[in-house]
């Protein structure tokens with residue numbers, strides 16, 4: 001991967017000591033073995049290097065780090081749970097890592113205003129649990145929720161499996177506290193739904209992937225906890241059939257339809273063969289599957305789910321379906337879905353795309369992309385799966401079966417991206433639906449985004465981070 005050299009200064013030993021004084025001895029890591037976990041990521045796609053990892057314990061410490069870094073032009077890479085998929089949290093050029101994981105307090109839960117104020121390092125699952133304890137729902141949900149953090153979720157504007165009903169991370173944040181590159185603290189924490197007092201500044205930092213400032217806290221929206229949740233696993237013939245099922249489900253259940261995941265046969269097959277504790281919920285194999293979930297404020301989500309499936313079966317849209325009979329069975333359905341990314345690893349190299357197109361265009365996109373990638377690399381195996389309800393697919397393509405040169409296959413990553421992105425753009429879609437740009441798609445961004453938008457992004461970056469110390473070389 002071609003990653004630009006950072007334009008910032010190298011780190012002198014005296015400066016390391018000054019940083020150490022800010023966070024305390026225990027939280028300034030210089031030992032190479034201890035640093036390893038912060039410079040690699042789970043899939044081993046990116047491997048960085050850093051002389052120093054700082055683990056601040058408060059907003060004041062983050063502010064002091066940024067002030068010192070800007071005085072000496074030292075590049076910083078903010079990091080949360082290190083689960084990002086585009087290399088944004090990796091120090092590719094020896095930058096200092098600022099790990100936010102010690103900022104893990106839930107500052108306040110306000111059930112009357114339906115808000116929760118969390119520090120950036122709170123793990124998503126802990127935030128969900130805290131909401132459940134007060135009979136509320138924090139609906140952001142994704143496969144990495146046991147380790148990703150609220151700060152990382154907001155910085156990547158994460159989507160996940162409930163975006164269909166509740167929106168993406170941006171829509172769940174009412175306000176933020178952010179430390180700017182020069183150490184100033186922007187206090188834009190707010191519980192207000194309505195606040196038209198000029199520019200909406202906090203939104204700038206959501207989805208900015210740590211390039212404009214460091215998020216230290218957020219005020220998040222809470223929602224009523226559903227009284228009934230029902231989940232079905234469905235076998236069908238095609239993405240077009242899945243789209244018809246989606247239309248029926250939305251007509252019947254409206255916003256109670258909280259997840260609608262489309263899974264290809266190969267994605268399910270990999271998950272069953274390589275996933276941990278994964279079983280096939282249906283008796284026979286099907287070319288396509290849908291995992292759908294209804295969450296109702298009443299006590300009954302089962303009747304509408306059964307109605308949807310009956311109507312779809314009568315119309316010969318659905319070939320087989322099973323509704324989870326217990327919490328354990330529902331968890332098993334989701335385990336099959338959650339293991340899907342990891343289960344591709346034993347099948348060799350996988351070239352990944354996280355794309356979105358208008359929902360109605362998903363079947364045509366899959367047909368065109370399948371044909372195009374197989375034409376480019378005969379035998380390549382498309383493994384599409386994802387959030388059909390949001391028009392968002394993880395269009396991953398595994399190397400041909402029996403391929404004995406994974407490196408050669410992966411060397412064609414950008415070539416295959418170009419083929420897939422051409423179809424995406426022609427259909428009015430996006431080359432990054434929810435994972436962000438990081439370094440993985442940075443070089444493609446200027447080719448696919450409006451020229452004026454890119455200009456404005458560069459101007460905003462120059463205004464908020466004139467020295468270029470905030471996560472340099474990412475996004476732009």
Ligand SMILES: Cc1cc2nc3c(=O)[nH]c(=O)nc-3n(C[C@H](O)[C@H](O)[C@H](O)COP(=O)(O)OP(=O)(O)OC[C@H]3O[C@@H](n4cnc5c(N)ncnc54)[C@H](O)[C@@H]3O)c2cc1C
Pocket residue numbers: 042077078079080081082083084085087088089100120141142143144147148149150151152153154155156157158159160161209210211213214215216341434435438471474
């Ligand atoms: C198994 C698995 C499933 C996933 N499923 C989904 C999914 O369904 N939907 C989805 O959207 N993503 C998904 N992801 C991607 C990833 O989990 C999310 O992007 C997540 O939001 C990242 O959070 P994190 O705390 O791990 O951030 P990191 O990986 O640590 O950082 C990600 C980016 O945010 C920046 N950053 C982190 N914290 C801060 C902060 N406090 N202030 C400023 N910048 C910061 C980093 O510099 C980096 O650019 C998945 C990942 C895995 C491994």
